[in-house]
Amino acid sequence: MKQIRSKFGYGVLAVLLILPFLATPAAALEAKLSGQVNQLFMWADDGDRTDVFVADNANSSTRFRFTASEDFGKVKIGTHLEFDAQRNSSFALSMDQNNDGAFNWNDRWMNIYFDTAFGKFEIGKGSGAADTTSESDLSGTGVINYSGVADTAGGFMFKQGNGVDFGARVGQVRSNFDGIGRSERIRYNTPSFGGLKLATSFTNGEAYEFGAFYAADFAGNKLAASVGYVDGNQRNNFKQFSGSLSWLMPFGLNITGAYGERDIDQPNRLKAYHYYFKLGYKFDIHALSVEYGWNENLRINNEDSSNWGVAYVITPWKPVEFFVSYRQYMLQAASGPDPDDIRQAMVGSRVKF
Amino acid sequence: MKHCKSRWSLLISMLTVSMLAIGCGGMKPKPFEYESANEIPSGPGLLTGKSGEYTVYDSNKRKTDQQPSAGVAPTSETLTPADSEEFRRFQQWQQEKEEFEEFQEWKRSKEGREAYDEFLEWKRWQSFKRWQESQSKSE
Numbered sequence: 001m002k003q004i005r006s007k008f009g010y011g012v013l014a015v016l017l018i019l020p021f022l023a024t025p026a027a028a029l030e031a032k033l034s035g036q037v038n039q040l041f042m043w044a045d046d047g048d049r050t051d052v053f054v055a056d057n058a059n060s061s062t063r064f065r066f067t068a069s070e071d072f073g074k075v076k077i078g079t080h081l082e083f084d085a086q087r088n089s090s091f092a093l094s095m096d097q098n099n100d101g102a103f104n105w106n107d108r109w110m111n112i113y114f115d116t117a118f119g120k121f122e123i124g125k126g127s128g129a130a131d132t133t134s135e136s137d138l139s140g141t142g143v144i145n146y147s148g149v150a151d152t153a154g155g156f157m158f159k160q161g162n163g164v165d166f167g168a169r170v171g172q173v174r175s176n177f178d179g180i181g182r183s184e185r186i187r188y189n190t191p192s193f194g195g196l197k198l199a200t201s202f203t204n205g206e207a208y209e210f211g212a213f214y215a216a217d218f219a220g221n222k223l224a225a226s227v228g229y230v231d232g233n234q235r236n237n238f239k240q241f242s243g244s245l246s247w248l249m250p251f252g253l254n255i256t257g258a259y260g261e262r263d264i265d266q267p268n269r270l271k272a273y274h275y276y277f278k279l280g281y282k283f284d285i286h287a288l289s290v291e292y293g294w295n296e297n298l299r300i301n302n303e304d305s306s307n308w309g310v311a312y313v314i315t316p317w318k319p320v321e322f323f324v325s326y327r328q329y330m331l332q333a334a335s336g337p338d339p340d341d342i343r344q345a346m347v348g349s350r351v352k353f
Numbered sequence: 354m355k356h357c358k359s360r361w362s363l364l365i366s367m368l369t370v371s372m373l374a375i376g377c378g379g380m381k382p383k384p385f386e387y388e389s390a391n392e393i394p395s396g397p398g399l400l401t402g403k404s405g406e407y408t409v410y411d412s413n414k415r416k417t418d419q420q421p422s423a424g425v426a427p428t429s430e431t432l433t434p435a436d437s438e439e440f441r442r443f444q445q446w447q448q449e450k451e452e453f454e455e456f457q458e459w460k461r462s463k464e465g466r467e468a469y470d471e472f473l474e475w476k477r478w479q480s481f482k483r484w485q486e487s488q489s490k491s492e
Contacts, residue, residue, distance in 0.1 A: 031408070031409040034405055036394070060393075063393065135391065137389070194384060216385065218383075318396045318397045319394075319397055319405070352401075353398050
């Protein structure tokens, strides 16, 4: 397997070196700036205390993006720089918190790409090949409820009936197994074959990913599907498979599902699983959905965590969305009594500037 | 749900749903560019307008701005007097072109036709008056 990874790396390097010679003089250079602000107001109850928060919606954080590209004959070369500018992320909220939380300045993308007739080659920080393979979602409510359920509650601690910490936060027991996420990687993407695209990437720690993505419209029925595979090798101690599918019917009804399994490289560890389902309805500027999801054996063997939620999103003007959501998180302990449920209600807005 | 834990079950389920969608549609699929709700949405922005992006630099626009416009006269070293006069008329025509096109459009309309006919009649009357005056002076 090491030989395969080495050959892959050398192959991509060779392509990157050859590319300049395929290029012809520049035709058109464009550089653009865009971004969004996404904030929410949350009420939360961990069974012991209730509190309210004003936070950055980590489902789709406040960020800005700078892109530049130029056509050199048959090769398009571009850069993609994107940064989170998050104050008080909803992923990191805590019931003990009485301030504005931390300010996070994160690099999301620092990517160079070469788009050719033979596919797209990328190098730098950005999505790995399996990133977003658990997140195909055509419901229109993904800005507040999607398969990454820990984004709005990751920091909340489950509490036992007497108010004592259970020892597990939502972010530790829930994951949608969505690849490695963004990393410093080299990546290759095939051209589209009738809506089907394949991708592979290699990152530090000799971890590699594969991904397949499909999106097509069948007489008004929109279908988006993806599958991914991760070998974490030295970077992450697991191998992982994930997939998701979303179907939006012409009259607005939509169904979404995601599945993942993770082989954790630790002695006596059971395989971990992820399941997620969403049923939604879209009409005009409105979108509604109900969701249910759960993880098994993620933190420890025989511990399951689940959640259900409802969401409503309205887009009165193209750059502006308002959303309302309610979620409840449950934990089935591996042993002993289950902790109290965590409940949250959220309202907020995302504005593209 | 434990009995559905295989990746093959997932792939078969996805294939089934896909076939169902194809069956419902009954038509050749048209690929579309999937956009995640967790990324910056496409479309217009509050400050960036219709494009949703602020263009910091565009080499195409720079080339257009730098190209000599019709209003910029070539140097006198390259033009003869006749050429200069023709170029002046061309510039004037360019400036009046839009008005001229509106006039032609108006002339084609019913109201325009009637008004233009009346204008031609007035011109003929003006010519007649001038002829009458010249006749009376010669007498």
